[in-house]
Amino acid sequence: xxxxxxxxxxxxxxxxxxxxxxxxxxxxxxxxxxxxxxxxxxxxxxxxxxxxxxxxxxxxxxxxxxxxxxxxxxxxxxxxxxxxxxxxxxxxxxxxxxxxxxxxxxxxxxxxxxxxxxxxxxxxxxxxxxxxxxxxxxxxxxxxx
Amino acid sequence: xxxxxxxxxxxxxxxxxxxxxxxxxxxxxxxxxxxxxxxxxxxxxxxxxxxxxxxxxxxxxxxxxxxxxxxxxxxxxxxxxxxxxxxxxxxxxxxxxxxxxxxxxxxxxxxxxxxxxxxxxxxxxxxxxxxxxxxxxxxxxxxxxxxxxxxxxxxxxxxxxxxxxxxxxxxxxxxxxxxxxxxxxxxxxxxxxxxxxxxxxxxxxxxxxxxxxxxxxxxxxxxxxxxxxxxxxxxxxxxxxxxxxxxxxxxxxxxxxxxxxxxxxxxxxxxxxxxxxxxxxxxxxxxxxxxxxxxxxxxxxxxxxxxxxxxxxxxxxxxxxxxxxxxxxxxxxxxxxxxxxxxxxxxxxxxxxxxxxxxxxxxxxxxxxxxxxxxxxxxxxxxxxxxxxxxxxx
Numbered sequence: 001x002x003x004x005x006x007x008x009x010x011x012x013x014x015x016x017x018x019x020x021x022x023x024x025x026x027x028x029x030x031x032x033x034x035x036x037x038x039x040x041x042x043x044x045x046x047x048x049x050x051x052x053x054x055x056x057x058x059x060x061x062x063x064x065x066x067x068x069x070x071x072x073x074x075x076x077x078x079x080x081x082x083x084x085x086x087x088x089x090x091x092x093x094x095x096x097x098x099x100x101x102x103x104x105x106x107x108x109x110x111x112x113x114x115x116x117x118x119x120x121x122x123x124x125x126x127x128x129x130x131x132x133x134x135x136x137x138x139x140x141x142x143x144x145x
Numbered sequence: 146x147x148x149x150x151x152x153x154x155x156x157x158x159x160x161x162x163x164x165x166x167x168x169x170x171x172x173x174x175x176x177x178x179x180x181x182x183x184x185x186x187x188x189x190x191x192x193x194x195x196x197x198x199x200x201x202x203x204x205x206x207x208x209x210x211x212x213x214x215x216x217x218x219x220x221x222x223x224x225x226x227x228x229x230x231x232x233x234x235x236x237x238x239x240x241x242x243x244x245x246x247x248x249x250x251x252x253x254x255x256x257x258x259x260x261x262x263x264x265x266x267x268x269x270x271x272x273x274x275x276x277x278x279x280x281x282x283x284x285x286x287x288x289x290x291x292x293x294x295x296x297x298x299x300x301x302x303x304x305x306x307x308x309x310x311x312x313x314x315x316x317x318x319x320x321x322x323x324x325x326x327x328x329x330x331x332x333x334x335x336x337x338x339x340x341x342x343x344x345x346x347x348x349x350x351x352x353x354x355x356x357x358x359x360x361x362x363x364x365x366x367x368x369x370x371x372x373x374x375x376x377x378x379x380x381x382x383x384x385x386x387x388x389x390x391x392x393x394x395x396x397x398x399x400x401x402x403x404x405x406x407x408x409x410x411x412x413x414x415x416x417x418x419x420x421x422x423x424x425x426x427x428x429x430x431x432x433x434x435x436x437x438x439x440x441x442x443x444x445x446x447x448x449x450x451x452x453x454x455x456x457x458x459x460x461x462x463x464x465x466x467x468x469x470x471x472x473x474x475x476x477x478x479x480x481x482x483x484x485x486x487x488x489x490x491x492x493x494x495x496x497x498x499x500x501x502x503x504x505x506x507x508x509x510x511x512x513x514x515x516x517x518x519x520x521x522x523x524x525x526x527x528x529x530x531x532x533x534x535x536x537x538x539x
Contacts, residue, residue: 026276068267
């Protein structure tokens, strides 16, 4: 077979297959920075009184990984409930998702022989560039009572 | 009779056909260059392999984890055995032994720890490029394979490969390497100590690979090296896999942004701030509590930000036209390396695996070593004409 056809065909096939199977190692659709948006947000771990905790030191998971875990857990519920966006999840579902995430983090902390505080909070900070400066607005996404 | 417009269309059509014909030229790869590529790539695979696995569950399975449970790798003993097996196949690949078998097995082995890591609900995108390159090379090795009967030489080759892997493991765990690591840690900063230890590992791996090559090409243990067709396709396969990974990222950007990626690309600077914040909240490191100056400049200059981010995406798109070339691949490879280094400075994100793959398959370090060796009269390759042909190639 012609070399040009083989290479072009392989490029198109790999690209199409990766976009279809999305995150299935070793294939990925590489979604990072694919929808540039002026409003972004990130998550971090804190005590119930909003004091930040070094999530990576305590659980081995970075703040970026915490965000990915949160998206992955909530998106399963979004799909199951047929909700349009994860921000529209009912409060009970959000609490169940948060409980699942915090249980996972506690398990990871135990593996690393670290101790997490008895009560935790997941914080969300919205970030935007407005009038020449970055504006950051933290809020509580979930807090254990 | 042809009108001027017809002639213009015809000329344009001919130009298009000519362009397509010139795409992906055949890279004449000497056996020495192919050997260097295999040795360096095999070492990169070993170097980036996770030192330990701590994942005891796979809550969000991906890829092979849909069918197989890989959590046994969290056991230190099991993972040590796994790494030993990986090294056996890495040495077999490095010496070019039975590539249609060695490469597919190495691909599956390489995918295993990263599949478990990515099955934790937070997929990482740093290692796909290595496994995809292996996968493409495995397919190329099968497609270009020729049948031969097993002989006594195979038994000797397998013994040689096992011995090399065992010696390398022994050397890595030896008190001499531990002393060297301790000395480096005491006298150099962390990054430079790591670089020296990586180099020490590479030198010992290469020396063992040379001994293995000598063993396999002598007397009764004579094993034929991969032929020129296999070597050429190995390079093309690696380059194609890398170009496909970058191209997928480009298509994803256009698809997810409804085609508005280039217009909105200046907003990526906000993502850079977000990444810096996430780095801070990971360890509460006060050094990461401020916006890096480069990011501030991009936030304040929308068009500069658009030009900066878009140029990277354009480079990722056009990378495919460098497949099979030497000079163009070198230029694009250097540009990609510069792009990754710039992002690393701005976002404190590293792309070591991408950089290694680009350095080996596009910048073409093995080819540069062979050419430099010939210019200095150090190598006496019987493929001088091949290198001359490659050097004259655009």
